[in-house]
Amino acid sequence: MDRIRLAGLLKLELRDGRVIRLCDGGFVPWGSEIYRVNDTQFGIIGSIDSFEEGVGDEVPAFSITFLPASTAAAVDLAAPGMQGSRLRLWIAEINDLTGQIIGTPDQQFDGMLDQVRLVTGRAKRELPMTFVPRGERFFNSNDGNTLSSAFHKSVYPGELGEDNATGLTSAVAWGVEAQPGSNGGRAASIYPASGWSNIINNPPFREV
Incomplete structure (x- = not known):
């Protein structure tokens, strides 16, 4: 056996x-x-x-x-x-x-x-x-792939549209901290002072 x-x-x-x-x-x-x-x-x-x-x-x-x-x-x-x-x-x-x-x-x-x-x-x-x-x-949702330069080029070879999409937040000066003639100075004339804090935390445009 x-x-x-x-x-x-x-x-x-x-x-x-x-x-x-x-x-x-x-x-x-x-x-x-x-x-x-x-x-x-x-x-x-x-x-x-x-x-x-x-x-x-x-x-x-x-x-x-x-x-x-x-x-x-x-x-x-x-x-x-x-x-x-x-x-x-x-x-x-x-x-x-x-x-x-x-x-x-x-x-x-x-x-x-x-x-x-x-x-x-x-x-x-x-x-x-x-x-x-x-x-x-x-x-895995792979959400990060949509703005990845490497992934973008793997789908569209030679297309450089995402090269500057680093995923980092860009600092923008607002209100009194803005230098004369800067974007921040123009923004101050568009939005009221009472709404600055809300605009900083929730900007009216999409960051990339």
Whole structure:
């Protein structure tokens, strides 16, 4: 009679091209890849949250705590450019005599890195990483793309209309602070003094 055991497999594809493959004990060969209990650079998994289901517009998230081998590795994993790295988890059936996977592992999660924080202390270095399903992208409104020069040129190559749309607020002098002949001086003759504060907070034109 064959003895079957279960093994958890984790594959984290970092945005810089590196791949972390971990399992929950020993090592597990799968095709041309090998999943190990320890990554020489990024360490081991300290803990992993249980999965939760989402309802409606809620996207469930869970956290994996890495125990990185060094502070440099922790800083590397926590770099802002790593956000969005793909994570996949499987449960595999292993033939205990041959050490080979039976059939195809059952995929449990396919998501992306959302948040990372570094926790340090005396003889302590932990890296809790929060992951969300890839469906999280459906909740991104991408409002900022409409005034982004790079995005605008990707749609209209060579069009320079958004080059000066930096998203920063331009300071405009009003009333007594305006120099003679400036726009602020002309504005003072158009709007009554009692309405200046309201105009400053709610200008009658659209800023870009």
